Amino acid sequence: MNRVDWRALQGELDADGVARIPALLDAASCETLRRLYADTGRFRSRVIMQRHHYGRGEYRYFDDPLPDVVQALREAAYPPLAMVANAWAVALGESHRYPPTHADYIERCRAAGQTRPTPLLLRYGAGDYNCLHQDLYGEQVFPLQIVILLSEPGRDFEGGEFVLVEQRPRMQSRVRVVRLQQGDAAVFAVNRRPVAGARGAYRVAMRHGVSRIESGERFALGVIFHDAA
Ligand SMILES: O=C(O)CCC(=O)C(=O)O
């Protein structure tokens, strides 16, 4: 995490609501995380997406204690992202502010009854997809999250692109495909973000999802900063 240029990333997030971090994890770490999927004792729950009309595929929410790499990622990425989150709150005229450390923020989630960890591993096979959605789990919402692709496109799977859709006021929706390679991360807006307009900032709603996996198997790690009720 030390090599991440947070300043540049903050600028990209302000401009686009999404930023890529190339090679955040090396291939060995990706493989280790991918293999954890079968280790059912590490997870608090499993979701079969088609049962809830979330798409097709499945995911598992990690239980406490989180894997070291996930815990470290949450702690290291939170402070620079909280600066963006606070600037967005100011721009949107919202009064809440995010505390400087993730431990402080988790205390706030706990006080709101959001005590269950939200980092997750997702597994998709051929024909699977993830419908456009927002990862909201209670009143406490940290407005940025991270996804890391654990499989290699072209080698492990085809299709399965991460997409973001922006709904701007009185305009038609706009889609962005974020091309990731194994180990790359995307940082993106969870539910809304400010966009500078002629008369101050306006609010843009964001949703994300994954297009159909055409073949092979695709794993991803999702790191969400608020916990769940
Ligand atoms: O599989 C993906 O790339 C997206 C997963 C997702 O929806 C998330 O991490 O919140």
Ligand SMILES: [Fe+2]
């Ligand atoms: Fe998601």
